[in-house]
Each structure stands twice: as C-alpha cells, then as structure tokens.
Amino acid sequence: MLVEEGFVCMSNDVQLHGKGLFSKEEVTVSINKKINSGVLFTVNNGNKESISANVENVSNATRNTVLTNGNESICLIEHFLAACSILGVNDIEVITNKNELIIGDGSAIHWRDAFLKANLCSTVKEKIDLSKTIFVKKDKKQITAIPHDGFKVSYCMDWEHPALGKLYASWEPKDGSEKILRARTFAIKEENDYFGVTETLLTLDEKGFNKKLHEPLEPLYHKILDIIGDLRLSGINPLEVNMHVIGFKSGHELNVELAKELSVSLRGGS
Numbered sequence: 001m002l003v004e005e006g007f008v009c010m011s012n013d014v015q016l017h018g019k020g021l022f023s024k025e026e027v028t029v030s031i032n033k034k035i036n037s038g039v040l041f042t043v044n045n046g047n048k049e050s051i052s053a054n055v056e057n058v059s060n061a062t063r064n065t066v067l068t069n070g071n072e073s074i075c076l077i078e079h080f081l082a083a084c085s086i087l088g089v090n091d092i093e094v095i096t097n098k099n100e101l102i103i104g105d106g107s108a109i110h111w112r113d114a115f116l117k118a119n120l121c122s123t124v125k126e127k128i129d130l131s132k133t134i135f136v137k138k139d140k141k142q143i144t145a146i147p148h149d150g151f152k153v154s155y156c157m158d159w160e161h162p163a164l165g166k167l168y169a170s171w172e173p174k175d176g177s178e179k180i181l182r183a184r185t186f187a188i189k190e191e192n193d194y195f196g197v198t199e200t201l202l203t204l205d206e207k208g209f210n211k212k213l214h215e216p217l218e219p220l221y222h223k224i225l226d227i228i229g230d231l232r233l234s235g236i237n238p239l240e241v242n243m244h245v246i247g248f249k250s251g252h253e254l255n256v257e258l259a260k261e262l263s264v265s266l267r268g269g270s
C-alpha cells in the first residue's frame with residue numbers, strides 16, 4: 001500500500017489522511033454534506049478556493065483528470081467521482097489541504113469505505129434517456145454513447161504486451177460494484193518510476209505486472225472506473241442515464257470530451 005489511511009468520522013462527515021502521489025506529502029481530505037452543492041472541491045492552502053465537479057473546469061486530462069478555477073487546481077478526481085457515481089453520493093463539499101486527492105492503492109475502494117462510514121450512499125437508478133448516439137474520436141481512440149435500456153459500459157483494450165494484448169470487458173450495475181471500485185490504476189514501469197511509485201502501485205514491465213491482479217480483467221475494469229468518474233463531470237450521474245458507453249483504447253481526454261457532449265445533450269448546456 002502506498003499510504004496508511006485513517007478515518008475520523010462524525011455523522012455525514014468523514015476525514016481521510018493519505019500520502020499524495022504528486023506532492024509526496026500528507027494529504028487530508030474532509031467530506032461534508034452540503035445542500036444543493038453537487039460535488040464541490042475546496043482547496044484550502046490558506047485561502048479557500050472552491051471548484052465544482054464540472055467539465056467546464058477541466059484544465060488537463062492527459063494522465064489524470066485535473067480541475068481548476070483559475071487560482072487553484074485539484075488533481076486525481078476521477079476515482080473519487082466514480083465512487084460518487086456508483087454509490088449515489090451527491091451534494092458534498094470535499095475539502096483538501098493539497099492540490100490532489102488521495103491515491104490509495106490506485107482504486108476507488110478507500111472512497112467507498114469513507115462514504116459507507118459517513119452514511120452518504122444512496123440508490124442509483126436510470127431515469128434519463130439519451131436521445132441520440134454520441135461519438136467522440138481521436139486518432140485510433142474512440143468512445144461512444146448509445147441509447148440503451150439501462151446503463152452499461154464496455155471497454156476494448158489493445159496493448160502490444162503479452163500481459164494485456166487485445167481484451168474486452170463489460171459492466172452494468174447488476175454485476176455489482178465491487179469489481180469496479182477495487183480495480184487499481186496501472187502504468188508502465190517508466191511512468192511509475194517517474195512518480196516514484198513503482199513498488200506501491202500496479203506496474204507493468206516486460207515481464208508482466210509486479211503484483212497479482214485481483215482478476216484477469218482488472219486493468220479493463222479500471223478503465224471502466226475512469227470512464228464512470230470522468231462522465232460525472234457532465235453534471236449528471238452517468239448511472240442515471242439509459243446508455244451504453246463503449247470505449248476503444250480511450251482515456252481521460254476522450255472521456256472528458258464525451259462528458260462535454262453529454263452535458264449538452266442531457267442538460268441543454270454545461
């Protein structure tokens with residue numbers, strides 16, 4: 001584990017501590033119920049700067065998804081937002097003392113545990129229809145949202161590596177949230193070396209993964225986790241939408257583009 005996480009919990013409020021991936025320092029995250037706020041991140045670096053979880057505030061989506069209000073930014077929000085979507089958590093203020101959230105083991109399971117402890121979860125059901133197919137493409141990557149009876153995500157991977165290769169996975173809520181929430185992020189050794197997390201996170205080198213996978217398709221389930229988190233930036237919980245989202249080699253950048261399109265299609269603007 002990268003971090004020793006601790007919880008302090010009062011009713012509907014919860015506080016987590018963990019080491020930051022980028023700052024390498026202790027990050028404290030407080031989650032508090034806040035009426036009609038949506039999901040609001042507040043960076044408290046002395047001055048409190050609030051940034052709402054909205055696709056208009058995305059400043060970078062190359063390796064992780066970053067939001068900014070022009071003065072402050074907050075990184076690594078996608079796993080948190082995925083847990084919010086899956087567990088029906090809304091109207092919260094997330095106060096952090098650093099410009100990032102806690103990475104944990106690279107999954108969203110620490111957020112699930114925090115939400116359960118603070119009793120923030122609610123049932124999520126599809127209630128919004130998607131009226132048309134939305135198609136986003138860049139180079140050989142693409143992501144599509146298709147009108148569908150129920151919510152579903154599929155992902156196709158095509159890595160030139162024997163440990164991954166051409167793989168496909170699909171998930172819908174009736175499959176249970178555990179396999180998605182506990183699916184850890186992964187990266188090649190050079191990338192994790194750069195952040196100094198090669199030993200602590202799931203790392204792929206020429207021999208394969210450095211840790212035993214929870215299940216063979218864990219890397220694909222993590223891609224599905226990222227899609228669910230990024231699409232929450234549309235302003236609507238994607239699990240409330242009758243749509244089948246299909247990603248082909250897509251990542252945060254295309255997920256964010258799809259969130260923009262969904263915001264316009266479902267809400268008539270962002």
Ligand SMILES: [Zn+2]
Nearest residue numbers: 078185222226
């Ligand atoms: Zn991720």
